[in-house]
Amino acid sequence: MLTGEYKKFYHEIKATIETSRLYTDEIRNLAYGTDAGFYRLIPQIIIRAKDEAEVQKAVILANKYNLPVTFRAAGTSLAGQAITDSILIIAGKHWEDFDVLKNGEAIRMQPGMVGSRVNKVLAPYGKKLGPDPASINSAMIGGIVMNNASGMNCGTHENSYKTILSARLIFADGTILDTGDAASKVDFKKTHGDFIRQIEEIRDKVRANKKLADRIRYKYSIKNTTGLSINPFIDYTDPFQIIVNLMVGSEGTLAFMSELTMKTVVNHKFKASAMIYFSDIVTACQSVVTIKPGPVHGAEMLDRVALRSVENADGIPPFIKDFPDGVTAILVETLANSKSELNANISEIKSLLSAYETVRPIEFTDKPEEYSKYWDIRKGVFPAVGGLRETGTTCIIEDVAFHIDDLPKATLDLQNLIAKYGYKDGVIYGHALEGNFHFIFNQNFDKPEELEQYKSFMHEVDELVIDKYDGSLKAEHGTGRNMAPFVKHEWGEEAYQLMKDVKQLFDPKNLLNPGVIINEDPECYTKNFKTLAPVHELVDKCIECGFCEVNCLTAGFTLSARQRTVVQRELKRLETTGEDPERYKILKKGFDYLGEQTCAGDGLCATSCPVGIDTGKFIKYLRSLNVDTPRAFKISQKVADNFSTVGSTIRGGLKFVNGVHTVMGSTLLGAVAGGFRTLSGNNIPLWTPAMPKGANAPKPKPINKENPLRVVYFPSCIAQTMGPAKGDPYKEPLHMVTQKLLEKAGYEVIFPEGMSNLCCGTPWESKGLVKHADQKSSELEAALVKASENGKYPVLCDTSPCLYRMRRVMDKTLKLYEPVEFIHEFLMDKLNFKKVNEVITIHSTCTTTKMGLTPALKTVAEACAQHVVLPEEVGCCGFAGDRGFNFPEVNKYALRKLYPIIEKEKVIAGYSNSRTCEIGLSTNGRVPYMSIIYLVDRVTTGKNKQVNYKKKKAKKQVAAI
Template sequence: MLEGNYKKFYDEIKSTIEASRLYTDEIRNLGYGTDAGFYRLIPQIIVRAKNESEVQKALLLANKYALPVTFRAAGTSLAGQAITDSILIVAGKNWEDYEVLKDGDVIRMQPGIVGARVNQILAPYGRKLGPDPASINSAMIGGIVMNNASGMNCGTHENSYKTILSARLIFADGTVLDTGSYESKKNFMKTHASFIQKIEEMRDRVRANQTLADRIRHKYSIKNTTGLSINPFIDYTDPFQIIVNLMVGSEGTLAFMSELTMKTVVNPKFKASAMIYFHDIVSACKSVLSMKLGPVHGAEMLDRVALRSVENADGIPPFIKDFPDGVTAILVETLASSKAELYANIKEIKSLLKGFETVRPIEFTDKVEEYSKYWNIRKGVFPAVGGLREKGTTCIIEDVAFHLKDLPQATADLQDLIAKYGYKDGVIYGHALEGNFHFIFNQNFDKPEELEQYKSFMAEVDHLVVDKYDGSLKAEHGTGRNMAPFVKHEWGEEAYQLMKEIKQLFDPKKLLNPGVIINDDPDCYIKNFKTLAPVHEIVDTCIECGFCEVNCLTAGYSLSARQRTVVQREIRRLEMTGEDAGRLEALRKGFVYLGEQTCAGDGLCATSCPVGIDTGKYIKYLRSLNVAGDRPQKQSQWVADNFHKLGPVIRGSLNFVNGVHTVMGSTLLGAVAGGFRTLSGKTIPLWTPAMPKGANAPKPHPVNKENPLKVVYFPSCIAQTMGPAKGDPYKQPLHIVTQNLLEKAGYEVIFPEKMSSLCCGTPWESKGFTKQADQKSSELEAALNKASEGGKYPILCDTSPCLYRMRRVMDAKLKLYEPVEFIYEFIMDKLTFTKVNEVVAIHATCTTTKMGLTPQLRAVAEACAQQVVMPGEVGCCGFAGDRGFNFPEINQYALRKLRPVLNEGKVVAGYSNSRTCEIGLSHNGGVPYQSIIYLVDRVTQAKYFSEELV
């Protein structure tokens, strides 16, 4: 319950921002109170602003009521800079616009666009972002810039500080400044003359102070994000450019950046990488000093513990498991504009390393599929190490930088220090080419002596990095809360006072992200630690890094995969401690819709999780607990045992509704059906014009035993009951078209017996009825085993999600294929394709993605049509079986970006491989979607037929 000024703020802001984007409930406040760091604060109010005017209003009201405000993009920050116990303004999903300028040399962006998405946009121009943090697949550009996140290859020469050109800023008083606009700067000079004068005064004072200026140059000659960026005063003259660059690394403490314009960098076409193994960490570091002299563009170190954390990852060779302690890897990358230059680079690098003894011969690869695995492994080290921690411990990551000449000894000293304090699982890894290392250790804070252990360790780290080597306590993760007490020691009194002046100028009331970077509490870094209560083995390894959220379709709508785990952990903690029963009940109640009902359970979150956590699987486990009662189990069992009786009922119902649709039309029926759904409390499923009519049941026919080319075809229960919709271009049921295509390719089609009773079990699994799901899949497996004569013939299922479960639970001897896969491997060479002169769209379902079949989907579609569009920011459609009928808002949210892409591309039809997904895609995309099988059948002829014509 909001009180005092928070209630006043809320009551006023809701006249500007609808309540659906203002959160004050226990469950979402908790969910958004978490970022990737190891602290937690619970906001009072969360504001999901979608434009500048809303941010202005929020800041003006915060200023009026003296309420602190923190800004967040993706929340992948590690130092506690994106959390608050006051007002949190989230600028993610609504802030994704961009404009490519100067043929890709420059790009203008809003802060909520993900870094990897920017690189996808720039790829056709041969360009990319300069900063390349390991979190680039999840981190948003606002956070990347505001933390001056750099990464593996950009060093200090291509980071955000060096590549930012201009920005639109909203100051604490609501003023908007666009440093890329002459008019905006002119107006700002009038309204904020004293502000500009102060910037110029500080600039002149710093430049006149030779000792301070030299100190700044020295400190920024290596990576450094400790404190506010004060190098703009010596790097730039123009006060507006100084303002822009002061924002870099400011972590939301100075202003809100609503838009930024950056220079891009060349993305060389030719790349090669090698994982080089050295006997110890010192020789590995010394090798980096030699490689720095050659054409090495990236050199990432992984110590033995880091290697151990990823030794089971895809792409890591098995021999790593046999390495003795001390072995250290350097992952090297070289770039070139031609093959010849690339090979010359490799030769030179090997020459530079001739004096070093390696554990194994040096082997470079220029194959994308091989070196990409190495780099993905490197990006996932932090979450992977965190996933190995003991239950109840907190995973802590720090990042320091040393001047390169000090690197070998400094690294050895750091390793000794970690060992001294007993952190047996302590890991050192990172950007060796820049002298920038991350170190990870797992800490328990339950006892006073454990807290003292951490404090003493950090004090010695401070002494080692600052006093002994004059390095950076924070190299690229930002200062946040966990290094704020050490800023003054690293920089000295004079520089620290300059930072405080900057803060006072931009934020005189100290309302913007207070406690971050500038913090007078010397113990702020040992307060407000997260608790990570164990809840289930499926999710217990989660460190809440947020990498999953880019593939979680409900992130930004209800809860994300990370937030579902956060809430469940807090529920479990409250259950264990017995405290705050009211809050426990609120979290449980809120989780029903926000956590459980709106989760598609598609498992795509696992594809971007470095330790493969499938939160959807965990939600299905929770659903199984919800349906464990006698009544739901009996009802589910009756359906499983009498499944053959449902087909005719479903077909009849669909045909009846289709007839009504024909008579009443889409608009009138939509209004009537919508009214009934509302009156029923949304228990009646949603009707849309994309609802299909019933399909005639498949009719098996005698098999020609003389034909050696045979395939077992299992039409899914969906394909057996759901036909095309009223507006679909192809009017025959899918199973008829599939059979026609297979026979056209020369295959003899075998149907399993008693098809109307068969199902893969997915409908039961998704609802938590695991027993019945396994029963149905076992029945289907037996039928397929018989039809295929024990796996002799390939088996095709026309629906990708069904096939995905079949492949997971059935005997490996059965050769199971989904449509795209079967067409690509067995049919394309047997048919003649004639491309249609149309623009078509394709949609990779979640199971297509998880099975790695998206390239084959594109290849098949491109063989059929002159132009193929695959919307880049549309993942799982959210239909999730029948969930799209009952919770259509999730389907609508997941596909919110689909229609504009289809309209812009003038797409006439879409194709996928799951009938229910296609219903949602048709409704939300505005063009009909059907199975890719329809398109292939339309554009192909049997080769023997076309040859006869010739």
């Protein structure tokens, strides 16, 4: 419960920001307050701001009541810089606008754009962002810049500091400055003339101090994010440009950046990479020193433990498992403007390395499908190593840099230091070309001696990096709370005082992210550690990095995949310790809706998790605990045993509702149905005009036994019961159109016996009813084995999610296909396609995506229509079988970006491969969505292979006579 100044702040801010985006409850404060680092603070108030005016108002009120404020974008930072026990302002999901400038030479954007999304926008221009952190697929540009995240290939020449042009800022007093706007700068000079004068005075003072200026140049000749960026005072003259560049790496301690403009860099068309293996880490580092002057744009080191952590990843050669201890890999990349230049670069690199003995021959590849896997593996090392830690330990990542000539010896010293402290799973890897290494170790903090071990280790790291090699304690991950006590030692008293002066100038009350970068508590790095209580083997590997959130459809709405694990860990901790039973009850109750009921369970979170954690599977496990009651089991069993009757009942009900729809119309029925849903406390499913009418049951036809071209067609229970909606352009049920299309292509269609009682089991699995899910899938499997003559003929299921489960649980001798895959592989050569001159859109369901069939869906659609739109940033629709009827708000949120694209592109219809998903897509996209099978049937004619077969058969009969 809020008290004091926080209560006053909340009372005033809710006049500007609706309470649906102001959070003070236990569960969201815990979940949203967590970032990727190994510290935890729980905010008093969280604001999910949607625009600049809201942030400005919040900052002004925080200043009024002297309350600290922390800003966050994606929360993938690692050093404790995006957490607070006060007010947290999240600027992510609503902050994604952009404008490409000067034909791609620059881009203006809001801080919530994910880095990889920016690169997709720039790709048509042959450009990309300079910074390329390993977290680029999840990290947002605001965090990338505010932490001066650099990455694998940008070094210090293309990082955020070197590529930022201007910024729009909100200062601690609420003043807005746009350094890219002349009028804004004039106004700022009028209101903050003394501020500008002090910037100029500091600039002149630093430049006049040759010893300090030289020290700054030396320290920034390598990667360095320790402390505030004070190099703008010697790199720039214009006070406004100094302000802009002071923002880079400031971690939200100086101002809020609501918009920024960055110049882009060339995205070379010709690339090649090689994973080169050396017998030991020193030789590997020496090789990097040798090739640095050559045409090398990236050289990433992975020591033996790092290699071991990813040895089972897709794309890693199997021989890595057989390497002895000590073997170290260098992942090298070279870029060029032509094929001949690329080949010359490869030859030069090999020549430079000719003096070194490698464990295996050097092999470069210029095939994107091959080298991209290497780089994806490299990006996933940190979470992968964290996933191998002993359950309950904390995964800690540190980040240092040395001058390149010191690299071999310094790396060996670092390796020996890790061994000295007994960190057997300690890993060293990273940006060797820049002398920048990350090292990971897993630490337990349960006992005082373990904390002392960590403190002693960190002090020896400090001595090694600073006293012996004068390197950087933080090269790119930011200072945060983690390295704040060591900033003065690295920089010296004079430079540290300069940083404090800058902080005082920008934030005189010390309200912007206090405790980060500038922190006088020498023990702050040993306080507020996270606890990672073991919960279940499905999620215990999670290190809360947040990589999953870009593919979690409820991130920013209820809870994300990461946040679901965070809450479950806290529940387990409270349950184990018996501490605060009231808080335990509150968290458990809140998790029911925010964590369990609104999880789509689609598993897409696993596709961006480096260790493949499927939080959806974990949620289904939790559901199984909740439904494991005699009454629920009895009802479930009855439905499973009488599925044909249930299907018939649903079919009849849908026909009745469709009849009412015809009589009453969409507006009146929608109002009545909505009223009943409200009165029921949202227990009655949502009705929309996209609700389908009931479908007539499939009717098998006699099989022409002379035709060898056969397919087993299983119409999913959805296709057997749900037909088109009232306003859909196609009127026949899907199973009829599918049968017609298959016959058009020359196939004999075999239906499994008793198909009205068959189901893949997905409806039960999604609710956690595993026993009955397996019962139904086993029944279906037996029928399909029989119908396909033990896998002799392919099996088609018309619904992608159903097929996905079938593939996971059924006999591998069955050749199972979903619609897109079957059309792509078996029908396109048997049909004549005539493209229609229409703008259509396609939706790749979660299962289509997981099976890697999105390219096939696009190919099939483009064979049918002149203009095909695959909306960016529209992932899983969130309908999740029948959950979209009961939790339509999840479906609406998941598809919030769909209609603007449909409207802009003037789309007239959409196509997918899951009937229930299509209901939600039609509702929120405002155009009819139907199966891709309808479109393929509409635009194709047969190639008469069936007729030709019959003619050949007749000739054989005549010859026999």
